Amino acid sequence: MPKFPSKEWLDEAVRLTNADPECAIAGKGWKGDFGAIIEAEKGKLDTSFVVHVEPGDCDIKRARVLSDPDDLEELEPVYLARAPYSVWKQLLLGTLDPVEAVLKRRISMRGDLQPLIERMRYKGIADRVFAALKTEFPDGP
Numbered sequence: 001m002p003k004f005p006s007k008e009w010l011d012e013a014v015r016l017t018n019a020d021p022e023c024a025i026a027g028k029g030w031k032g033d034f035g036a037i038i039e040a041e042k043g044k045l046d047t048s049f050v051v052h053v054e055p056g057d058c059d060i061k062r063a064r065v066l067s068d069p070d071d072l073e074e075l076e077p078v079y080l081a082r083a084p085y086s087v088w089k090q091l092l093l094g095t096l097d098p099v100e101a102v103l104k105r106r107i108s109m110r111g112d113l114q115p116l117i118e119r120m121r122y123k124g125i126a127d128r129v130f131a132a133l134k135t136e137f138p139d140g141p
Contacts, residue, residue, distance in 0.1 A: 003136045004092065005038050005049035005085075007065050014053075014063045016129045024058035026122035032078030032111065037069050038088050044139040045085035052077060079111035089137055092130055098123075 002009035017023055038049040050066040052075055066072055072080070087106050090096035099120070101107045 001134045001136045003138060004089070005045070005051075009133070009135065010051060010063050010065060012133055013129055014060045016132050017125060018059045020125045020128060022122055022125050026119055026125060027055055027058045027060075030055050030115070030119075032115075033075070035072040035075065035077035035080040037072065037080070037082040039082065039084045041085045077111075079109070079116070081107055081109055083107040089139075092135060094127070094130065098126075 002012050034053040036051045040046060040048045048069060050069050050072050052064050052066055052072060053060060054062040083106060087101060091098055091101065102109050
């Protein structure tokens with residue numbers, strides 16, 4: 001069972017996403033890379049975890065872990081999501097709605113949100129991936 005956040009967890013999430021039957025449809029015509037920063041929280045996650053994701057034509061072409069949030073800033077991803085570890089954990093557990101999290105500023109988002117909103121009909125991909133991806137959290141269930 002991969003621990004969140006980790007390279008192993010990211011690799012398995014990408015594998016499951018690319019294997020999802022809706023992935024090719026949802027990704028068709030997508031433009032722009034993603035960055036995500038899972039911010040450290042005392043007693044829960046010791047150091048921040050930084051991810052850079054590059055979509056292909058109809059899948060995720062590459063996802064990598066970066067050593068520092070500054071490395072991500074240098075790449076200037078089209079989309080950047082940033083939130084404390086506990087917010088990401090709630091999203092993964094399904095106890096926090098992603099749209100609500102953005103609207104209530106629990107997640108800081110940079111980039112044009114319109115294309116993301118238009119693809120919300122494919123939210124089932126994330127639901128299926130997170131249901132299939134058995135996750136261990138460093139601070140317990």
